[in-house]
Amino acid sequence: MTTLGTASAAPGEMDTGRLQVGESRDGSPVGLPVAVINGADEGKRLYMQAASDGDELNGVGVVRQVVPQIDPSELAGEILIVGIVNYHAFQVAEHRNPIDDTKMNRAYPGDENGTSSERIAKATFDAAISADLVIDLHQGSTSRMIDETRVRCGSRHRRHRECLELAKTFGCGYILDQKGPDGQLARAAPDEGVPTIDPELGGAVGWDHESIRKGVEGVFNVLREYGFLDGSAEIEPQTRAAGFEQYGSPAGGLVDFQVELGERVSPGDTLFVVTDAFGTEKADVTADSNGVFWRTRRLPQVATGEYVCSVGTNVDSY
Incomplete structure (x- = not known):
């Protein structure tokens, strides 16, 4: 049985639920939407999340297209997904968590007794480091930007090569290979031994359907190349900037x-x-x-x- 929050799936099953991360100002529970896809066969575990920044919606667009296309009976391994991380910011279409005025992707690895953002970061970080691979879906906020994948651990990190290979497999066409700021999931998870990438799927107000399409293709490239699904990705050279x-x-x-x-x-x-x-x-x-x-x-x-x-x-x- 594989669980994340209230979602629980036996081999060959899929389930959705909520991951509780605290309470709102009226005392009601705050739960992030989560999904668990447990493959019929054994394999690796992938963790994927979206909307760490509340106005970056392309990742949510990727998740809502990827999940219905995966048949657990054809999957080897497990996929854990948090569909919306920055719950409070998403509700008001803002970048930062309005409860504590924090950019969520600067709060990792989090603190279970900390601020709203630190508690969310801790809950999602624990799920991330239980996996073998992590995809943290972002976009360039509302700026105009190319579709790229970021490797944020730094070139001297012991997991750098694995993160870079994961980015190449995702295959957006461009890679930014530059050490990121403290508090990013793509910085913190490799420190725990988990290769992690940060796809920045263009930049848009609302959806950008071409960037979402590339993100969906990228996720399935990873699922095939790392043995979750049959087949292999057609991995092409990427333009890398440092x-x-x-x-x-x-x-x-x-x-x-x-x-x-x-x-x-x-x-x-x-x-x-x-x-x-x-x-x-x-x-x-x-x-x-x-x-x-x-x-x-x-x-x-x-x-x-x-x-x-x-x-x-x-x-x-x-």
Whole structure:
């Protein structure tokens, strides 16, 4: 029998339930929606979660398409899923948990006696480190961003190679291989020996169906390549970046981008220009390094010094 919260499934079965993580302000229990898929045959355990940040919905879109497509009778191993991690932020369509004003993916490994976010992090972390592999589904919030998979443990970590192979198998096309901030699940779980990736499925307000499609394909690539399902993934080389350069605006005004997401850039290439409301050019911002145009702000208006875009640097093929 495999359990997660109130979900419990025998071999060849699937069940859904709730993982209690505290109480709301009226004293009612707060339970995260969870699913357990227990394969008919023995195998590895995969843990997957979505909406660690409450406005990042593409991961939820992936989960709701993946789960109905998996037949437990054809599965080897177990899959544990938390469909919505940042419960409070999801309810109000915000990035951070409004109960304690915390970014959930900075709270791992959590604390069972801590704040709202720390308690949620602890409950989901315990589920994650019970697994052999972890997929933590994210997106670039509401910015515009390429579809990528992040390896956050750092190149010197003992699980780095396994995390990198998992990212390559997921197969979004791009990998950011850069040590992440403290408190990320993709930083904390490898410290417990569990290879973990952080797919950032584009950036959108609401759903982005193409990014969701890539996320669904990525999950099934992992399920096939790691023996949960029959077949193997068609693993193709990924474009890997080991760093980021961020660009702010030297002037206030309106931004016009001169390159497309995913396009290669070289030093001196114009990334964007800033004009006033009448079209008069005020600034021309160029790339400092070779790289890939990775991420941009969504709205065109900027103030002096405000973030505009990012370029992935130290790029190779993996």
